[in-house]
Amino acid sequence: MKSDFDVISRQVAIDAVKAYFTDCQIEDADWHGNGIEYELESLPSVDAVPIKHGHYVGEADGYANGELVYDVWKCSECGCVFEDEYEKPTYNYCPNCGADMRGEQDGNT
Numbered sequence: 001m002k003s004d005f006d007v008i009s010r011q012v013a014i015d016a017v018k019a020y021f022t023d024c025q026i027e028d029a030d031w032h033g034n035g036i037e038y039e040l041e042s043l044p045s046v047d048a049v050p051i052k053h054g055h056y057v058g059e060a061d062g063y064a065n066g067e068l069v070y071d072v073w074k075c076s077e078c079g080c081v082f083e084d085e086y087e088k089p090t091y092n093y094c095p096n097c098g099a100d101m102r103g104e105q106d107g108n109t
């Protein structure tokens with residue numbers, strides 16, 4: 001997703017610039033590539049961590065009215081167990097690992 005606040009890898013950007021100037025046929029390509037690499041190296045950085053996406057995985061050990069009854073829910077990313085929950089947890093983020101749980105929900109065994 002692109003926005004005004006996208007965070008990208010400095011090294012990936014530098015590698016892309018180097019690849020572009022390696023492949024192009026302009027005069028002084030190395031000089032231009034090194035100049036842009038210098039500018040990219042001098043840009044300030046921000047603290048950022050990749051967003052981890054997870055979902056709740058339900059475990060069922062019985063049926064009620066012909067339907068599986070999920071009585072244990074786990075985080076797909078860290079395995080954190082929500083044993084006391086008989087309803088699917090509604091946390092937006094896993095309280096243990098911080099995974100974003102707002103995506104697809106699972107009810108697998």
Ligand SMILES: [Zn+2]
Nearest residue numbers: 075078094097
């Ligand atoms: Zn988790």
